[in-house]
Amino acid sequence: MAIDVTMPALSPTMEVGTLAKWHVKPGDVVKSGDIIAEIETDKATMEVEAVDEGTVIEIAVPEGLENVPVGTVILRLAGEGESSAPPPKPVPVAAPAPAAVPVAPAAPAAPAPSATPSGDRIIASPLARRIAELQGVDLATVAGSGPRGRIVRADVEAAAGKPAVAAPVAPAPSPVPAEPVAPRAPAPAAPVTSDIPHSVEKLGNVRKVIARRLTEAKQSIPHIYLTLDVELDALLKLRGELNKALEPRGIKVSVNDLVIKALALGLRQVPKCNVSFAGENLLVYERADISVAVAAPSGLITPIITGADGKAVSQIAAEMKALAEKARAGKLQPHEYQGGTASLSNLGMFGIKQFEAVINPPQAMILAVGAGEKRAVVKGDALAIATVMTITGSFDHRAIDGADGAELMSAVKALIENPLGLVA
The missing domain is CATH 3.30.559.10 (Chloramphenicol acetyltransferase-like domain)
Known part of the structure; x- marks a missing residue:
């Protein structure tokens, strides 16, 4: 079974981090204590050491990605004796089309399909699952915006803050595409613009x-x-x-x-x-x-x-x-x-x-x-x-x-x- 390495909480106030730099690549053999990445936290940029040993089979979070929630899988390792080939990408399987049945004029509308096809495992970060449980959000109705459709905190908060909208009936069921999620950082009350020649530097954590x-x-x-x-x-x-x-x-x-x-x-x-x-x-x-x-x-x-x-x-x-x-x-x-x-x-x-x-x-x-x-x-x-x-x-x-x-x-x-x- 693959070993998941998650975004660590490197300070008590850390909720998200930026994957500043990878020190490993797929195929590398990692030992306990090896430096695997540099994470930019809310305090400083820190080196992260491996705890487990194995062969890197997948970089789950690309270098430079910002606002990665604590607990998100960022790296996968194959343990001793396991295959080091990358895990196959999940392929959505369409449900068999039902036989045509005459519909009575007053028949009720069919319920909208969930964001996650029946039988598929719901991929969500631990933080997203906790928030969903507290907010009473059904993760099966949430479309993930993270890597490989992973449901993250912002997806759950967006779902909790707006009424559910029934999806249109399509000829064949397919996952509902994720809606764009606004950045978590609040926008300034009045955007600052200038006609003076200037450059823009993004604020670090x-x-x-x-x-x-x-x-x-x-x-x-x-x-x-x-x-x-x-x-x-x-x-x-x-x-x-x-x-x-x-x-x-x-x-x-x-x-x-x-x-x-x-x-x-x-x-x-x-x-x-x-x-x-x-x-x-x-x-x-x-x-x-x-x-x-x-x-x-x-x-x-x-x-x-x-x-x-x-x-x-x-x-x-x-x-x-x-x-x-x-x-x-x-x-x-x-x-x-x-x-x-x-x-x-x-x-x-x-x-x-x-x-x-x-x-x-x-x-x-x-x-x-x-x-x-x-x-x-x-x-x-x-x-x-x-x-x-x-x-x-x-x-x-x-x-x-x-x-x-x-x-x-x-x-x-x-x-x-x-x-x-x-x-x-």
């Missing part, structure tokens, strides 16, 4: 999710912003000493790595800010997992330094370098970017002086870090020149009061300006 989540965050979370200036000279001196000591180990600490540590320790000092709003409850976290914004080709993603409050700065630097490289290559695994108790976004390398970041739900705060620059400051009664950067905290005001947010910002400032506490 990652960009779609970024757009949806940031819109939800700004519409549903009451943001409050708190800004402080922080002197960096002591931290820059410590960084130079650390990098000199770590050079034999091939580790280089950045200012961002030190700020990650400062935010993590600050959250532990002010636990009222290390929370998530959860309706009638607050989730109060017992460690600080810092999500760090990284610009990847597919869009913004936030790999996580887990337990940053308990890690050495050198360990944070090494992990951050590896995670950033994987993020830019689209190779992050779900556990490396899902979760986090707070976020950090640093645009200082672009010379941005100050900005306000959007909270990444369900987290309740994010720290925006600007560029360090020479500024005039007052030390005692005299003017002096110092390296200063501006940091801005965005807080979910449902979960964090302004005074608690200010306490966290002050704690982070103190840790950066007295950085021995970061390595103690």
Whole structure:
């Protein structure tokens, strides 16, 4: 019996995926652990490994196909001792024509034939079957728009949302052709057009999710912003000493790595800010997992330094370098970017002086870090020149009061300006 390989759920929010690339073709022998495909999810493009072993007998979903529902068969394997020839395509068999019978003038009309000929197996995705059961839709009356007439979620939803229409009586029964199904993504309220020369780039799944989540965050979370200036000279001196000591180990600490540590320790000092709003409850976290914004080709993603409050700065630097490289290559695994108790976004390398970041739900705060620059400051009664950067905290005001947010910002400032506490 052939082994069906289905579209996997690579993240908790994934409902559909794009088959970005196949790494196998019919006739290839696949072993457990082999990379068989690349799937673009709602978060990133990820490699999929084979679980079963066998010979590829059919590529069920073509490369580049979008919006493939989770659970859809994408590949078929022949097990050991089985034929590796592709399965024969099902051929509809017409039912024998009934003998002519005189029809009385008042005889009732014959019922419309179902979308699936009698005796044929109904091919539908597991998700489509579940939705059909919940909506009370008879799959035998649904025409599939998927590969080889497979019934998918959109087909069931279309059938559930409109009254059934009797099919005309044909000389010989045949499957009713599938009606065109509109894309699941909602169309914009007003299509944007332009007579300016331009090109059109289709949104990837990652960009779609970024757009949806940031819109939800700004519409549903009451943001409050708190800004402080922080002197960096002591931290820059410590960084130079650390990098000199770590050079034999091939580790280089950045200012961002030190700020990650400062935010993590600050959250532990002010636990009222290390929370998530959860309706009638607050989730109060017992460690600080810092999500760090990284610009990847597919869009913004936030790999996580887990337990940053308990890690050495050198360990944070090494992990951050590896995670950033994987993020830019689209190779992050779900556990490396899902979760986090707070976020950090640093645009200082672009010379941005100050900005306000959007909270990444369900987290309740994010720290925006600007560029360090020479500024005039007052030390005692005299003017002096110092390296200063501006940091801005965005807080979910449902979960964090302004005074608690200010306490966290002050704690982070103190840790950066007295950085021995970061390595103690």
